[in-house]
Amino acid sequence: MSFDIQPKHLQNDLIKLVPLQETDFDKLFEVASNPLVWEQHPNPNRYKLEDFTNYFKGAIESKGAFLIVDAATNETVGCSRYYDYNEEDSSILIGYTFIGTKFWGNGYNKALKKLMLDYAFQFVDKVYFHIGAFNYRSQKAIKKIGAIKVDEFEVEYYGEASKLNFVYLINKN
Template sequence: MNKNWIIHPTILTGQTVDLLPLQKEHFEELCLAATDKELWKHTPKDCSDKEIFENVYSASLIEREKGNEYPFVIYHKPTKKIIGSTRFFEIFPEHRKLEIGWTWIVKEYWGTNVNFECKFLLLSFCFEGILRKDKIQDNGTTRNAAYFSILDDEWEDAKTKLITQLYKQPKASR
């Protein structure tokens, strides 16, 4: 695998948020933001516990070094705070494929355009269906995951529609 498919450091810059490469020095601020159990209610793993969070955090840095993931912190420009995380994962350069997800954002920014802008930035950087029962969660249940696909020749039209939608959303100015 070509571990340089996404060159480090990659910074994705938006109007309200920047996606910065996850670094060791982000740990304390991000860990504090992750303590709300409600953030993890619909995810495969509850990372509100500091020890679990630290294990996932460390694994993310290792997986980036291997070229399997590229984790970001979500930096909210107006408040100058880290308010969550998102990533590229399941990176397969030989198939020109990766997935977008593992996104979590502190509750204060739910219902704003923060998540929308994050996804827009990730989609702008790169370019499949429902994965049925693809993950077993900590509580033993299985998870279905919806995936969206954009082919390179569809991107310009999709990008225009996303930009239009982005600026219709209420501003995330909290």
């Protein structure tokens, strides 16, 4: 069985992940246009149309991005993606994730990570996460689900200047 980094449908009780489409731009930007979403992110200006347009273009081109949708209401929750699959290292990255403030603190991020990890661990032994050095909220959340910090380095986000990121790892075991 080969690793499809953008399966047609992943779902649990709280959320469903649907492959990101060009037609999702407006509803996703509506969630992303809140500056609080990006406050601690390496690019705090992604709430602006030009910066978000660049983010969205990269997401579409990645062929691994998902629209996160509330399973009960079909509301747009945010976006995440798989990227940098390395068959030789048996690893993949999960990232470029954002969740609308309305959904913070309600289990959506945990449900998202569990869904994505459970799927990925059918194909790989390691999942990495790049998290901005000053994104304390995301660092705290990823540690809560068992990730450990393994490295620090500059990451060049799609079409953006490089920024210091911490690398976290969760092993299949």
